[in-house]
Amino acid sequence: MNWLAILDFARGPFFEVALLVFIGGLAYRLMRILLLGWHFDRIKPAGSKLGGALISYLRGILIWPFIPWVRNTFSKNPVIYIAGGLFHLGLFAVIFLDAAHILAWQSLLGFGWPSLVTPIVDWLAAIAIVAMILLFINRLVNPVLKLISGPAEWLNLLFVFIPMLSGYIMAHHLFFAYEVNFSIHMLAVDILLIWIPLSRISHFMFYFFARAIHGADFGKRAVIP
Amino acid sequence: MKAGTIYDELARGGISRREFMKICGLLAGALGLTSVPPVDVNAAYDALRKPDGLVNLVAEALQTKPRLPVIWLEFQDCAGCTEALTRSHDPTLVNLVLNTIDIEYHETLFAAAGAQAEAAKEAAIKKYAGQYVLVVEGSISPGSGQIYCTIGGRGSGDLLQEAAANAFAVVATGNCATFGGLPRANPDPTGAVGVMDLVTDKPVINVPGCPAIPEVFTGTLFHLLVFGAPPELDSLKRPMPFYANTIHDRCLRRPYYEAGLFADSFDDDGARKGYCLYKLGCKGPTTYNSCATIKWMEGLSFPIQAGHPCLGCSEPNFWDGGGFYQGQSAPLLRPAAALAAGAGAVGLVLGAGMATANQAQKKRAHPTEQHKE
Ligand code: SF4
Numbered sequence: 001m002n003w004l005a006i007l008d009f010a011r012g013p014f015f016e017v018a019l020l021v022f023i024g025g026l027a028y029r030l031m032r033i034l035l036l037g038w039h040f041d042r043i044k045p046a047g048s049k050l051g052g053a054l055i056s057y058l059r060g061i062l063i064w065p066f067i068p069w070v071r072n073t074f075s076k077n078p079v080i081y082i083a084g085g086l087f088h089l090g091l092f093a094v095i096f097l098d099a100a101h102i103l104a105w106q107s108l109l110g111f112g113w114p115s116l117v118t119p120i121v122d123w124l125a126a127i128a129i130v131a132m133i134l135l136f137i138n139r140l141v142n143p144v145l146k147l148i149s150g151p152a153e154w155l156n157l158l159f160v161f162i163p164m165l166s167g168y169i170m171a172h173h174l175f176f177a178y179e180v181n182f183s184i185h186m187l188a189v190d191i192l193l194i195w196i197p198l199s200r201i202s203h204f205m206f207y208f209f210a211r212a213i214h215g216a217d218f219g220k221r222a223v224i225p
Numbered sequence: 226m227k228a229g230t231i232y233d234e235l236a237r238g239g240i241s242r243r244e245f246m247k248i249c250g251l252l253a254g255a256l257g258l259t260s261v262p263p264v265d266v267n268a269a270y271d272a273l274r275k276p277d278g279l280v281n282l283v284a285e286a287l288q289t290k291p292r293l294p295v296i297w298l299e300f301q302d303c304a305g306c307t308e309a310l311t312r313s314h315d316p317t318l319v320n321l322v323l324n325t326i327d328i329e330y331h332e333t334l335f336a337a338a339g340a341q342a343e344a345a346k347e348a349a350i351k352k353y354a355g356q357y358v359l360v361v362e363g364s365i366s367p368g369s370g371q372i373y374c375t376i377g378g379r380g381s382g383d384l385l386q387e388a389a390a391n392a393f394a395v396v397a398t399g400n401c402a403t404f405g406g407l408p409r410a411n412p413d414p415t416g417a418v419g420v421m422d423l424v425t426d427k428p429v430i431n432v433p434g435c436p437a438i439p440e441v442f443t444g445t446l447f448h449l450l451v452f453g454a455p456p457e458l459d460s461l462k463r464p465m466p467f468y469a470n471t472i473h474d475r476c477l478r479r480p481y482y483e484a485g486l487f488a489d490s491f492d493d494d495g496a497r498k499g500y501c502l503y504k505l506g507c508k509g510p511t512t513y514n515s516c517a518t519i520k521w522m523e524g525l526s527f528p529i530q531a532g533h534p535c536l537g538c539s540e541p542n543f544w545d546g547g548g549f550y551q552g553q554s555a556p557l558l559r560p561a562a563a564l565a566a567g568a569g570a571v572g573l574v575l576g577a578g579m580a581t582a583n584q585a586q587k588k589r590a591h592p593t594e595q596h597k598e
Pocket residue numbers: 472473474476477478479480482500501502503507508509510529534535
């Protein structure tokens with residue numbers, strides 16, 4: 001089999017289509033949510049909406065990840081809280097701070113930025129992969145989680161896991177020839193791009209809207225949640 | 226000892242027995258053998274097991290076989306492969322091998338021209354039927370009535386088939402003859418193809434590169450001479466002794482790659498320190514060839530050693546497989562900004578349409594409920 005031809009397809013036309021589906025799909029989802037309609041909120045403003053939104057972001061991004069014990073979810077299940085956090089951290093580092101991925105961003109956006117040194121990205125990726133396995137096991141054994149996990153949840157895990165694992169294998173030149181690993185990685189990435197708008201992985205975008213809206217609501221009522 | 230063997234000719238040229246054995250030793254190296262080839266010659270296996278086995282095998286071949294007749298055709302090419310071969314100076318391995326072959330027809334090297342040359346080729350095809358190796362340099366344009374590449378008024382496709390019909394094996398040299406090369410690059414006006422797309426009933430050996438490494442090419446020819454059969458080939462018909470590893474596998478900059486130390490431009494500090502050229506577009510990780518080990522100019526250097534990223538010239542689609550200076554992790558195709566914006570707009574419109582339809586349905590179901598739009 002000529003893997004280079006498969007690789008060219010995965011890096012070429014398939015990637016282009018997947019990216020278009022990703023963009024169009026997220027725009028669709030966003031519009032649907034924005035037009036869900038808003039209930040009248042007749043409360044008299046007691047505080048600033050903008051301030052509330054800002055506080056909400058700061059807490060979500062700066063405080064909870066670093067002093068997690070203030071949160072209930074942490075004290076109830078610290079392992080899972082940490083695994084979830086490390087998984088997101090690793091994912092972020094790999095996607096946005098890895099030298100090879102920055103080259104991809106550069107070709108898409110026209111500009112790049114400095115990368116994190118490879119060994120650090122590498123460790124974060126390994127940690128993220130282990131964290132994903134822990135999260136998978138947790139979903140498998142936790143009775144409540146099991147109850148609310150449909151096929152989409154399992155597919156979410158799978159579709160993120162394969163690009164992560166294949167990327168790690170590729171970066172370390174393990175098992176198969178480089179072009180084979182590269183092909184698998186790119187095919188998996190393309191599939192993930194198409195899957196994201198259809199799934200709850202789109203929370204990477206909606207998270208920021210949700211924080212802003214809830215923050216504004218709290219801000220208006222002058223409550224600090 | 227048969228008359229007319231290569232050894233006879235060498236001896237006539239004043240080469241002593243001792244010198245002959247030395248030459249055999251050098252030539253054994255030209256085979257580039259990393260393992261015993263899968264040729265079902267028991268004698269070969271025995272010979273290889275003995276100390277100096279390969280040397281003896283070579284000596285035996287040279288003492289029993291006449292020079293290998295070669296017919297060399299050039300189609301849509303730049304003669305770079307020929308150029309690379311003829312630029313190697315005496316006394317190199319390449320040159321030694323060239324002494325063991327007999328080039329019966331070669332457009333660039335031939336003194337004869339026109340009808341004379343064509344007649345010589347026809348005579349050679351007849352005389353050495355079933356014995357000669359056909360070497361092809363350049364891509365073939367078999368479509369469009371074969372108008373794009375003609376020699377003596379005949380199309381490249383016909384010329385190839387005619388010469389291949391009587392050959393004992395066909396060696397395609399350079400990326401053009403193997404995978405279509407530069408002529409096949411988008412928009413491929415001539416419909417260029419490689420030899421293996423057209424010749425299916427003969428052993429075809431691909432020796433890609435731009436140009437092919439002279440030692441790899443002659444090593445392959447010499448293998449045909451000594452063993453009478455092609456070396457083990459990979460899935461793209463490339464000889465395994467020379468194409469089993471990627472450039473990246475044997476690259477002298479590899480430790481920097483592993484450490485994540487990259488040159489960001491051709492004249493930055495990283496470039497001066499010899500860091501990995503991945504970010505500058507190196508295709509070494511997916512390119513199978515011997516540049517990093519055999520190197521060029523008699524082992525002097527090769528592009529990556531000299532500071533230039535690998536272009537991937539021994540792989541199919543090498544002109545269209547991503548920009549030469551674009552990192553390999555970048556996508557090959559990306560939607561134009563307008564297309565991406567279009568996709569976003571389609572999504573927004575569809576979303577808005579769907580949301581409006583839903584709201585209308587909701588209002589019909591609960592006419593009294595108030596909504597702020
Ligand atoms: S220069 Fe190219 S072949 Fe060498 S290590 Fe870097 S990427 Fe690999």
